[in-house]
Amino acid sequence: MPKIKLLLTGVFKPFGVSDAYGEALCTMELLNNQVTREQGIHSPRQNNPSFGLYLLAENIMAPATVLDFPTWKEFTKEIRNGNYTHVGISFIVPNVLKAARMANYVRKHSPATKILLGGHGAAIPNLREHVDYDEVCRGEGVRWLRTYFNEPHQERAIIHPVIPSSVRKYIYGAPISDKGAIILPGVGCQNSCRFCATAHKFEKQYTSFLREGSDLFAACRKSEEAMGTEDFSLMDENFCKMPVRAAALLAEMEANKKAYTFSIFSSAEAITRMGVDFLVRMGVNFVWIGVESKWNIFEKTKGVDLHALIKDIQDHGITVLASTILFMEHHDKRTIEEDIDWAIGLESDVLQFMQFGPIPGTRLYHDYEVEGKLLMDIPYPEQHGQDKIWFHHPNFTLQDTSRILKEAFERKYKTHGPGILSMAHTAVRGYLRVREDIAFNEKNGLAWDSALLKYVPTPNSGPDEFMLLRLESWRQYALRFRPMFWSAEAYAPNGAAREKAKMVARLFDEAFGKPDAGDIAKSAALRLLAWKENLHLQIRKAMGLGDIMRQPATVRQEYADRRGTTATPVDREKKKKRPHSVAAAAR
Numbered sequence: 001m002p003k004i005k006l007l008l009t010g011v012f013k014p015f016g017v018s019d020a021y022g023e024a025l026c027t028m029e030l031l032n033n034q035v036t037r038e039q040g041i042h043s044p045r046q047n048n049p050s051f052g053l054y055l056l057a058e059n060i061m062a063p064a065t066v067l068d069f070p071t072w073k074e075f076t077k078e079i080r081n082g083n084y085t086h087v088g089i090s091f092i093v094p095n096v097l098k099a100a101r102m103a104n105y106v107r108k109h110s111p112a113t114k115i116l117l118g119g120h121g122a123a124i125p126n127l128r129e130h131v132d133y134d135e136v137c138r139g140e141g142v143r144w145l146r147t148y149f150n151e152p153h154q155e156r157a158i159i160h161p162v163i164p165s166s167v168r169k170y171i172y173g174a175p176i177s178d179k180g181a182i183i184l185p186g187v188g189c190q191n192s193c194r195f196c197a198t199a200h201k202f203e204k205q206y207t208s209f210l211r212e213g214s215d216l217f218a219a220c221r222k223s224e225e226a227m228g229t230e231d232f233s234l235m236d237e238n239f240c241k242m243p244v245r246a247a248a249l250l251a252e253m254e255a256n257k258k259a260y261t262f263s264i265f266s267s268a269e270a271i272t273r274m275g276v277d278f279l280v281r282m283g284v285n286f287v288w289i290g291v292e293s294k295w296n297i298f299e300k301t302k303g304v305d306l307h308a309l310i311k312d313i314q315d316h317g318i319t320v321l322a323s324t325i326l327f328m329e330h331h332d333k334r335t336i337e338e339d340i341d342w343a344i345g346l347e348s349d350v351l352q353f354m355q356f357g358p359i360p361g362t363r364l365y366h367d368y369e370v371e372g373k374l375l376m377d378i379p380y381p382e383q384h385g386q387d388k389i390w391f392h393h394p395n396f397t398l399q400d401t402s403r404i405l406k407e408a409f410e411r412k413y414k415t416h417g418p419g420i421l422s423m424a425h426t427a428v429r430g431y432l433r434v435r436e437d438i439a440f441n442e443k444n445g446l447a448w449d450s451a452l453l454k455y456v457p458t459p460n461s462g463p464d465e466f467m468l469l470r471l472e473s474w475r476q477y478a479l480r481f482r483p484m485f486w487s488a489e490a491y492a493p494n495g496a497a498r499e500k501a502k503m504v505a506r507l508f509d510e511a512f513g514k515p516d517a518g519d520i521a522k523s524a525a526l527r528l529l530a531w532k533e534n535l536h537l538q539i540r541k542a543m544g545l546g547d548i549m550r551q552p553a554t555v556r557q558e559y560a561d562r563r564g565t566t567a568t569p570v571d572r573e574k575k576k577k578r579p580h581s582v583a584a585a586a587r
């Protein structure tokens with residue numbers, strides 16, 4: 001077999017600073033960048049690992065190293081000393097200049113090394129004009145990489161990696177110790193919304209990595225054993241779109257008495273079909289729903305009463321992140337304000353405003369290119385959806401788009417206060433509601449029917465042991481928020497938010513009893529750190545320096561050569577003892 005040594009790398013830091021390669025508003029932070037934006041120190045801070053790199057490294061037989069969040073110096077040292085035959089660089093469109101610099105360095109200092117490109121940035125048209133490369137991966141990467149290295153594909157199951165869902169987590173200037181793991185059930189979405197980069201990258205098809213509920217459960221168990229977590233983010237564009245697999249996962253948890261909790265992405269129509277009782281029983285405590293626009297122009301929201309659905313979900317303790325799009329074709333100065341008001345009026349806990357954007361590879365990009373609407377002079381690093389749009393819109397100037405977006409986030413913040421407070425409110429309301437529902441079901445002889453996915457009259461049903469475990473998981477989840485109330489109140493944007501902080505704190509007292517000495521100490525420590533963080537933030541603002549940017553730690557993880565072994569992937573999986581340095585990075 002030819003000698004292969006592969007480096008899989010993300011782009012180099014720093015992120016969220018304006019320099020020759022990046023842009024201050026592209027922070028590589030999901031929440032602070034585009035969900036809890038403009039919420040100052042109330043905004044949770046975190047980075048997400050480059051999940052795909054770990055999945056790829058785990059699923060090829062050739063030896064590989066993953067380098068995530070490297071500095072430029074670390075990356076160049078790795079290239080000089082690593083003797084890599086292949087370097088794979090994953091990047092998104094706004095990071096294309098970083099990818100180009102990395103590729104140039106590889107060419108110059110290791111000319112025999114093949115350069116492979118992947119990620120959403122690989123869809124940039126005429127890519128070679130921007131980045132030097134040998135091969136580009138479009139579509140699903142595991143199959144592509146196995147084929148590229150002439151490794152057998154068909155008979156090999158996917159080995160799920162252990163990866164923290166986020167790293168470098170902070171709130172109010174204090175590091176968060178909660179651990180969560182990412183689970184990758186599959187990629188792509190058949191809904192094929194015209195603007196959606198993910199759907200188009202995976203050819204408008206869903207590719208399943210974990211086909212059965214038992215596969216999903218095994219991946220959760222593996223991460224639980226490695227990281228000690230029972231909380232998982234399911235990185236799947238539309239998890240409820242596969243109801244049989246979701247129901248089977250629940251059945252596995254019930255059989256094994258594991259009340260895991262999950263964050264999911266799901267479309268409104270898919271959630272409606274599964275029902276809120278199912279989501280609660282499965283342990284979904286956070287759901288991302290694309291609501292997009294009050295004009296319901298996408299199939300996924302047609303016929304769904306979004307107000308009622310979101311309220312029902314939140315009443316059961318599930319945080320809702322609603323996502324909406326600004327500067328669509330039907331928007332003018334009046335209708336965009338109506339859409340912003342409508343989206344805020346949905347009263348989701350947190351709300352993403354994202355700019356409509358023709359992303360390379362999508363049908364929208366193709367249409368706008370044909371129609372000559374693309375503004376070719378906007379550099380790629382600025383095409384991230386959180387500043388100016390990069391296409392001609394008849395009703396808005398570019399400055400309008402930047403201002404309206406910022407004001408939309410500010411309006412949401414001033415209307416409902418910090419998102420973290422709304423999440424706490426939802427969590428405690430849900431705990432009380434689920435406790436009531438359990439008592440009601442027991443009193444009325446209702447038991448869960450796993451075929452019908454609802455509670456039905458059942459003779460001699462007895463106590464619902466699994467829901468009692470679930471209630472405890474809801475209690476623990478809610479109590480994570482308790483130390484934050486004092487800081488939320490102290491730095492509230494207005495009187496209404498201050499009152500909300502007091503009201504939520506009272507509700508916690510009613511549900512869980514008064515805070516004990518430990519709670520008070522945590523709250524006081526957080527308040528001190530929040531004071532320091534706020535001072536730091538105000539000084540930066542006064543100096544025109546923008547947000548506080550903490551950079552994620554570098555992760556370097558080696559994967560051994562597994563070629564020539566006769567063991568099946570599952571056997572190897574049982575035997576191997578590999579350091580999970582990425583898991584360590586989450587701590």
Ligand code: SF4
Binds near residue numbers: 190196
């Ligand atoms: S439903 Fe969501 S993930 Fe699926 S195509 Fe539409 S925007 Fe993309």
